Amino acid sequence: LDTRLAGTTSRFITAVAALGPGPYTIDGEPPLRSRPMGPLHDSLHSLGARVEPADQWGHLPVTVSGPLGGADAIVMPGDVSSQYVTALMLIAPMIRGGLSLGLSTALVSRPYVEITKSVMAAFGADDVTVGERHITVADGAYRATTYRVEPDASSASYPLAAAAIVGGAVSVRGLGRSSMQGDATFCDVLERMGCILTVGATDTVVMRRRDTPLRGIDIDMSDISDLVPTVAVVATQATTPTRITGVGFIRGKESDRLGDLATELRKLGADIDVQTDGLTIRPTDMLHGARLDTHHDHRLAMSFGVLGLAVDGLEITDPHVVSKSWPGFWDALDEIPARTS
Known part of the structure; x- marks a missing residue:
């Protein structure tokens, strides 16, 4: 197998x-x-x-x-x-x-x-x-049933993050307040960072006015650890520092999602420090294009792709790594306009 x-x-x-x-x-x-x-x-x-x-x-x-x-x-x-x-x-x-x-x-x-x-x-x-x-x-047995699978809240973080980074609004249909997924709370994180959030029974909308700057936050992400790269790239666009804690264990994911993430973002000029259990990202106006390695990690690749909407000249090696969870990611990203100012 x-x-x-x-x-x-x-x-x-x-x-x-x-x-x-x-x-x-x-x-x-x-x-x-x-x-x-x-x-x-x-x-x-x-x-x-x-x-x-x-x-x-x-x-x-x-x-x-x-x-x-x-x-x-x-x-x-x-x-x-x-x-x-x-x-x-x-x-x-x-x-x-x-x-x-x-x-x-x-x-x-x-x-x-x-x-x-x-x-x-x-x-x-x-x-x-x-x-x-x-x-x-308890021991027992499974039985056949009809089961509706919710939209993937982890994957939804990338277009929602794009709304935060670029400005504008993104709606995710089928992902509402009744979601059982912990990663559905990502929209609450974006609200704390300055976005406007509307969550209905079956839909989630995240919007940021282009005249409203993003702000940094302190956040324990131990319950939504897959979204650390997504929050980190949004944090590079904030006007105040962001501190992510509680996620030392993600060093053993597809990549070292603390060390490898920081290494790649520094290539762009990001001001980022790695702690034992997390990251600190401080604002800078000096981000520039660079070629970033995915470290065989689909979540790094997709997060970098979203950041590329705001940073000119960002290139990603091994873009096909996204096929693990979202084979059509790059086509979807092409539908989102880059930030022009």
Whole structure:
């Protein structure tokens, strides 16, 4: 199973594979092989799966064979990636006795785990409890259903950020106040930065008047960590500093989303510092064109693309990396007029 650059896919499918007899080999491209998988592999081993790395424990490629036999309790860290937690939750109804999962550290990105719980319930697995340090899932079965998938709030952040950077308005249809996605709160972040927000039952509109400057904010983004690059590029256009905290764990994403992000934005002349758990971005009028590396990260690529609406001469290497989550991103971006003054 070739999961290319998709960390989410690789972790979820590894857990699913452990339900079958196998052997199943999960692999990906070199950047994905370097990403950590240890807590998930440890947990599957404790549940009775045969887990055989080709090279280093806790990394791809890995060969997995089931079936799972269950365990009284599994413990894993909660502050590395919520994807480990979700992977186990998704297969838990199929494990004899269900799952009792303890978290040795506080859970990060909790809204993503709540999405998992909600989707599981929609498909019949509704005996799930998510606590601060403990998650339980009863054994049972899934059932077929008709399910409406919301617009992707994470991807919606890019056109919404464009409205903030360029001025004007962007509407996202189908993403309203009832959204279960934590990343839907990005529009609230933009409101704090000076935009006008209108959220209806089924639509979200973000607008910034061109005579209203953006302002910096202090924000803990531990619950919406995928949007750190988006907030960072908006912050480069603000008139006061922005401080992002609570996201030290995103160094292990597709890229080092703190260090790599800062390195690339500095090429444009941005004034940005990296802290242990976040970033500080200070205003500057000296941004200029440069060639930016994506570091194999779709979110860096899309964020840089949005910033290119305001910075002339910005070039992006490996633009096709966006195919991981939004293959038509560049065509969509072409529909948004660049800032002319």
